[in-house]
Amino acid sequence: MNPELLAKYEPVIGLEVHAQMLTKSKAFCTCSTEFGAPPNSRTCPICLAHPGTLPMLNENLVRYIARMGVATNCQIRERSIFARKNYFYPDLPKGYQISQYETPICHDGWVEAELPAGDFKRIGITRIHMEEDSGKSIHDFGVDTLVDLNRAGVPLIEIVSEPDMRSSDEGYAYLTAIKSFVTYLGICDGNMEEGSLRCDANVSVRVRGADKFGQKTEVKNLNSFRNVKLAIEAEIERQIGLLESGGTVKHETMLFDANKGITRPMRTKEEAHDYRYFPEPDLLPVTITAKYLEEISKELPELQRVRRDRFINDFGLPKYDADVLTVDKAMADFFEDAISNLGLKSNDLIKSISNYLMGDVMRILSENKTTIQSLGLEPKHLADLISLVADKTISNKIAKDLLPELIGSKLSPNEIVAQRGMAQVSDEGALRDAVKATLANNPDNVAKYKSGKTNLFGFFVGQTMKAMNGKANPTLLNEVVKEELEKL
Amino acid sequence: MVSAFETARTINTKYNCFLEVFEDGRYSPLPGKLNGMTVAIKDVLALKDARLTCGSKFLENFTSLYSATCVERLRLAGAVFIGKTNMDEFAMGSSNENSAYGAVLNPYDVTRVPGGSSGGSAVAAATGAARLALGTDTGGSIRQPAAFTGTVGLKPTYGRISRYGLTAFASSFDTVGTFSRTLEDAAIALEVMAGSDPHDATTATAAVEEYSLGLKKDIATLRIGIPKEYFGEGIEPDIREAVEAARKKFENAGCTIVPVSLPHSKYGIAVYYILTTAEASSNLARFDGIRYGKRSKDSETLLETYVRSRSEGFGPEVKRRIMLGTYVLSSGYYDAYYKRAQKVRRLIKEDFTKAFAECDALLTPTTPTTAFKLGDKVTDPLAMYLNDIFTVNANIAGVPAISIPIGLDRNGLPIGAQLITNDFEETNLFALAKEVITELRIEN
Numbered sequence: 001m002n003p004e005l006l007a008k009y010e011p012v013i014g015l016e017v018h019a020q021m022l023t024k025s026k027a028f029c030t031c032s033t034e035f036g037a038p039p040n041s042r043t044c045p046i047c048l049a050h051p052g053t054l055p056m057l058n059e060n061l062v063r064y065i066a067r068m069g070v071a072t073n074c075q076i077r078e079r080s081i082f083a084r085k086n087y088f089y090p091d092l093p094k095g096y097q098i099s100q101y102e103t104p105i106c107h108d109g110w111v112e113a114e115l116p117a118g119d120f121k122r123i124g125i126t127r128i129h130m131e132e133d134s135g136k137s138i139h140d141f142g143v144d145t146l147v148d149l150n151r152a153g154v155p156l157i158e159i160v161s162e163p164d165m166r167s168s169d170e171g172y173a174y175l176t177a178i179k180s181f182v183t184y185l186g187i188c189d190g191n192m193e194e195g196s197l198r199c200d201a202n203v204s205v206r207v208r209g210a211d212k213f214g215q216k217t218e219v220k221n222l223n224s225f226r227n228v229k230l231a232i233e234a235e236i237e238r239q240i241g242l243l244e245s246g247g248t249v250k251h252e253t254m255l256f257d258a259n260k261g262i263t264r265p266m267r268t269k270e271e272a273h274d275y276r277y278f279p280e281p282d283l284l285p286v287t288i289t290a291k292y293l294e295e296i297s298k299e300l301p302e303l304q305r306v307r308r309d310r311f312i313n314d315f316g317l318p319k320y321d322a323d324v325l326t327v328d329k330a331m332a333d334f335f336e337d338a339i340s341n342l343g344l345k346s347n348d349l350i351k352s353i354s355n356y357l358m359g360d361v362m363r364i365l366s367e368n369k370t371t372i373q374s375l376g377l378e379p380k381h382l383a384d385l386i387s388l389v390a391d392k393t394i395s396n397k398i399a400k401d402l403l404p405e406l407i408g409s410k411l412s413p414n415e416i417v418a419q420r421g422m423a424q425v426s427d428e429g430a431l432r433d434a435v436k437a438t439l440a441n442n443p444d445n446v447a448k449y450k451s452g453k454t455n456l457f458g459f460f461v462g463q464t465m466k467a468m469n470g471k472a473n474p475t476l477l478n479e480v481v482k483e484e485l486e487k488l
Numbered sequence: 489m490v491s492a493f494e495t496a497r498t499i500n501t502k503y504n505c506f507l508e509v510f511e512d513g514r515y516s517p518l519p520g521k522l523n524g525m526t527v528a529i530k531d532v533l534a535l536k537d538a539r540l541t542c543g544s545k546f547l548e549n550f551t552s553l554y555s556a557t558c559v560e561r562l563r564l565a566g567a568v569f570i571g572k573t574n575m576d577e578f579a580m581g582s583s584n585e586n587s588a589y590g591a592v593l594n595p596y597d598v599t600r601v602p603g604g605s606s607g608g609s610a611v612a613a614a615t616g617a618a619r620l621a622l623g624t625d626t627g628g629s630i631r632q633p634a635a636f637t638g639t640v641g642l643k644p645t646y647g648r649i650s651r652y653g654l655t656a657f658a659s660s661f662d663t664v665g666t667f668s669r670t671l672e673d674a675a676i677a678l679e680v681m682a683g684s685d686p687h688d689a690t691t692a693t694a695a696v697e698e699y700s701l702g703l704k705k706d707i708a709t710l711r712i713g714i715p716k717e718y719f720g721e722g723i724e725p726d727i728r729e730a731v732e733a734a735r736k737k738f739e740n741a742g743c744t745i746v747p748v749s750l751p752h753s754k755y756g757i758a759v760y761y762i763l764t765t766a767e768a769s770s771n772l773a774r775f776d777g778i779r780y781g782k783r784s785k786d787s788e789t790l791l792e793t794y795v796r797s798r799s800e801g802f803g804p805e806v807k808r809r810i811m812l813g814t815y816v817l818s819s820g821y822y823d824a825y826y827k828r829a830q831k832v833r834r835l836i837k838e839d840f841t842k843a844f845a846e847c848d849a850l851l852t853p854t855t856p857t858t859a860f861k862l863g864d865k866v867t868d869p870l871a872m873y874l875n876d877i878f879t880v881n882a883n884i885a886g887v888p889a890i891s892i893p894i895g896l897d898r899n900g901l902p903i904g905a906q907l908i909t910n911d912f913e914e915t916n917l918f919a920l921a922k923e924v925i926t927e928l929r930i931e932n
Contacts, residue, residue, distance in 0.1 A: 045554055051550070051774075052534045052653040052655045055689070056687060056689065057689065090778045090790065093774060093779060095773020276769075278770070278822075278826060281659035281660035281767060282659050282688075
């Protein structure tokens with residue numbers, strides 16, 4: 001779209017984020033929340049809504065949402081109640097979802113989102129409330145729709161932001177901050193692709209300088225960080241295009257089509273809901289005492305920005321490294337775990353671990369679309385590998401070759417190096433013999449070298465290294481080659 | 489010797505009070521304080537591996553995977569389960585004519601209703617088919633049929649007995665209770681079933697008393713409140729006289745009689761039918777034809793599956809209440825109906841709190857009339873609803889109440905008196921009831 005047109009309008013964006021809580025059991029029964037179990041194997045009469053069953057509140061859900069509320073500067077209500085949100089759907093066993101309506105447990109908070117330029121913007125949080133997830137309807141089995149209720153009743157929190165964002169970048173930055181909070185608090189794994197973090201965007205545009213917000217639409221189906229950004233951009237452009245051609249924006253729900261990069265309206269039939277909210281009579285109000293909040297504050301873990309600063313100060317990491325390593329709590333945990341396994345904790349070695357993680361390891365992660373937790377690489381093995389380079393047992397080159405082999409390996413790098421005889425040769429006698437052999441095998445090049453072609457020095461080093469299967473200590477090899485060439 | 493199960497089957501052929509009488513020996517008693525007491529279970533309560541129909545076609549073939557807490561506690565204390573009793577569909581009704589499995593007949597006059605919704609349990613207890621029959625009381629569904637069948641009908645405090653395993657009609661009103669011929673059986677059963685339950689967050693932690701000791705308690709120091717709103721027009725003269733006689737008995741026993749007022753009582757029926765239908769419309773949403781129960785054949789679409797399964801599975805009264813409840817919760821009407829009714833509910837609760845500052849128990853008729861004829865009120869839902877005029881307020885306020893037989897009217901039909909106390913004062917209910925009860929025994 002014409003940049004002048006884009007500049008004429010100001011987008012206004014608010015995000016609604018659902019985060020699946022990492023409690024062991026469901027919100028209102030004792031069924032496991034384990035992901036990937038056989039369909040309907042994690043169900044009981046309660047989450048199947050059999051007659052006579054009643055919800056039992058999982059106390060950890062309250063604990064987790066209180067953590068999020070405290071961490072995001074929210075007001076926490078002393079007394080909040082659950083409400084029923086009534087609608088029929090095959091994956092909603094009770095015919096209503098237990099949620100919160102008029103009294104969300106957390107409200108009026110804020111987070112600081114870090115923008116691409118490195119400055120921060122405060123984004124208001126309207127409310128955070130507790131609710132239960134629905135099951136899954138599976139439509140790709142011929143004509144039948146199948147229902148899997150393993151997810152039915154898994155606890156969620158919904159985080160609703162103020163309409164404080166003015167660009168897709170700000171939306172992205174806010175979502176990044178939310179992910180960082182939930183993962184650092186240990187309440188959600190933050191995986192958008194698997195649906196444990198879900199996001200809907202409320203988007204409107206107004207002519208710059210206008211007082212009132214434009215008509216908003218809700219954009220759904222945003223299943224990755226990238227798609228959140230792209231969908232917001234697509235919807236902004238659609239709305240501007242509509243307004244510029246004399247049309248008006250309607251209040252409707254849009255779906256993002258990631259293949260075409262456009263948003264299109266959802267069928268309006270599905271919007272005509274009257275949820276008939278009313279207080280849930282089967283559960284008592286949730287009361288939060290000052291003492292409880294004090295406990296929660298005490299158990300709050302170190303959050304991302306604090307940890308990043310600590311990485312810079314304690315380990316001498318550049319800010320860039322500290323940022324990259326702390327975005328994902330699991331990566332930062334891995335990094336620190338590896339450091340604790342270093343024999344010698346010098347800043348050089350720590351930086352070396354950082355380089356390996358940001359380079360080879362992250363490349364492997366993105367190639368295999370996996371996470372550091374499920375990769376199968378032991379932090380200790382990475383630390384050992386780097387120590388082997390540091391004490392010159394192996395070269396950096398060998399270390400890089402060895403890294404992929406450590407994934408899923410029971411053997412430590414030391415054991416692999418020993419088993420395969422990969423240790424560097426630092427024995428001067430052995431090196432000298434090898435160099436002599438190289439010189440003896442290449443009389444022509446020796447002659448050229450003597451006649452002044454000194455750039456053949458590298459050739460002799462390379463040939464010797466090759467003959468020794470790359471295991472020669474490179475520094476020592478250089479010295480010996482130099483000495484032997486001088487003797488000629 | 490004729491087994492209890494066989495006796496129950498014979499009685500059932502006369503009055504249609506059971507939906508299922510269990511095979512002889514299906515349940516044998518564990519050792520315990522109930523010592524083999526025979527118990528009939530209203531078919532709205534879950535018993536593991538037994539059918540649970542709630543008097544509805546919708547659940548015709550549904551078998552429960554678990555037992556209600558109250559049922560399990562009785563089993564562990566030595567009860568023998570005789571069968572599941574007939575009832576108004578999903579406990580909605582006051583005559584037991586709303587059962588999908590046929591009306592229950594009143595053993596005092598088979599042309600009359602036994603009351604509802606726990607009519608089957610009332611008749612099971614009245615006829616001795618079971619010594620104890622479990623019922624549920626949302627607006628009078630134990631006390632009104634108890635009055636019509638000459639039995640003791642106890643509705644304890646809301647939260648006194650766990651609702652886990654009670655198919656919900658109106659969650660904030662539903663209360664498990666009992667029918668029996670004697671106060672002793674009601675008291676011992678309450679001792680067994682009462683108490684907090686992790687499966688029901690609304691159960692109370694208040695200590696469970698030895699209610700049977702209440703039967704020996706001296707009542708001379710207790711004050712009996714006579715609420716004027718419960719003695720207005722429309723009460724049959726025989727009932728008025730019998731309750732007046734009960735009042736005199738209390739006076740003779742040394743009780744102080746105190747006139748009291750519950751000024752918001754007249755709003756009870758309106759509040760009740762707004763709030764209970766609202767909750768019911770949500771509670772019955774799970775009967776959707778997807779996971780269990782009725783699923784209409786030949787439905788092409790999801791919407792058709794919902795509409796047809798529910799249209800075919802539910803009877804007219806259930807549909808009426810679901811529609812009423814859906815209406816009062818709808819956007820635009822919520823404030824005018826649901827929210828307003830909640831406010832009046834608080835006023836009614838305050839009425840009781842104030843009254844119990846002046847007295848220890850209230851004495852009222854249970855019903856304005858004795859058992860009416862089958863078919864008399866089926867075409868007039870409002871007349872049917874007004875049958876609960878004296879019973880609904882105890883459910884609105886959550887306070888405990890009991891209906892006890894105090895004699896027969898000129899047609900030989902039982903008359904019930906109601907006693908109401910403050911929360912968790914069931915002991916006083918038993919002590920006072922003992923003073924005025926006339927135990928009745930219908931011959932089969």
